[in-house]
Amino acid sequence: MIRGIDHVAIAVENIDETLAMFKNTLGLEALHREVIAGYGVEVATIRLGPTTIELVQGTTPDSPITKYIEKRGPGIHHIALEVDDIAAELARLKAGGAELIDATPRTGKEESRVAFIHPRSTGKVLYELVQNKTPKR
Template sequence: MSVKPPKQIEHIGIAVRSLEESVPFYTELLGLKLLGYETVESEKVRVAFLEIGETRLELLEATSPDSPIAQFIDKKGEGIHHIALQVDNSVERLQDLKEKGIRLIHEVPKPGAHGNLVAFLHPKSTNGVLLELCQPGKDEHHRNGE
């Protein structure tokens, strides 16, 4: 199976203890535009979206102690959590990667922020980097002028 390479970095996810305390650094001191907030119940996280060029930074705050973000901060502290790559067909790509021996956290994409379909690749198969495959949903096609 031949799949197209990812189009771009969709976003970089940064784990933070508090959006209230973290957002002002990015907006007031760095001057980035705050695009908004969203709660993703399935991941037990509240997200602030910041625009930077053609991509975004996503600040991730846990909404529960058993959230993956809370667990990440407990182990490693605040910092870069994942890099999301924008792809066209996440189902096809996941199947292709699985066939090539890549360990998947999600074998089937699930709904993420902005109506995107998302799936994570295990860092043990990706040189220690948690990678997210992000297939744009309706909201994102509109944002990207499609």
């Protein structure tokens, strides 16, 4: 079951500069920062309550975020939906004919389990499913 929006991810060129903008312009600070080597990204979570903004910078030339920015420029990258049982949700989506980028969950930040749904199945928007180690809601 989808419980709510976990985070909205923004692809950024420079995570430090974007964090400075969040602080100076919007008055919002980072809550958590982590390199996720398996995805070739560094992420910073903005402190905003149960639904956060997540800044994502590519750390390698072949990172999906590096490639996304080369093609489209920085901007909002995906919407992550918190689920209580990611395996059940993926099975339900697959049975319904949705195209999955990750057929089985991968490890995300803070030991979450995550999987992406292909934008072809969702009206051109990239959605991530997240099962948090400690549910937020």
